[in-house]
């Protein structure tokens with residue numbers, strides 16, 4: 646498998662809020678109409694119900710194509726495999742991907758069943774059952790709040806708010822402590838609050854894949870608390886100046902932060918990854 650990695654470099658990249666940005670996220674950041682505002686055209690990478698849904702910048706698209714020549718680019722996302730399948734990144738389709746926050750390790754679009762069984766075993770052994778978490782949330786959510794509870798693959802759950810509304814910070818704070826005491830982790834980004842078993846991590850899947858492919862250098866990029874382990878465990882990593890990690894002022898000696906924010910940070914991240922993945926002459 647080592648021959649699959651150009652130069653032995655594995656670049657694990659979160660997608661939403663790191664490389665790609667939904668229409669809603671662009672509106673929030675004041676990036677639409679983007680071509681006039683940012684001076685860098687948008688490339689649509691996802692359609693949902695026939696509508697254009699997610700984008701990266703043209704500069705980011707060029708860097709992504711170049712990065713794929715010198716590194717094994719591995720999208721690492723909390724999206725389920727079905728949600729991930731909607732995305733068409735520039736350049737050749739990534740050979741590997743991590744979906745459902747680490748529950749699925751995909752090769753050529755096909756999940757590894759052995760990995761998935763092992764993750765379900767780890768989650769059962771260390772976290773309160775999903776129905777207990779959902780029941781607590783149903784009780785804790787105020788009926789008038791414009792927020793919807795969704796369950797992904799009977800593994801984890803997330804809340805989706807209507808545009809322009811977020812749960813109170815104190816409520817999130819209390820829910821975080823409730824979840825942590827039961828082996829769960831919470832991440833609040835944009836319109837979504839994810840509740841994920843703490844044993845369900847992107848970092849575990851990336852570490853396993855790096856071992857399988859005999860990577861000599863692991864790079865990573867991500868914007869949320871669900872990416873923190875992956876960034877910390879990489880040899881070098883980067884996170885955007887916007888997002889959950891930036892908001893809490895998180896830093897780590899091997900993790901750098903972009904100068905730019907919003908969709909421009911996606912291009913800066915890919916430029917940074919490309920520079921580190923390119924062999925020095």
Ligand SMILES: [Mg+2]
Pocket residue numbers: 659660661662663834867868869
């Ligand atoms: Mg993200």
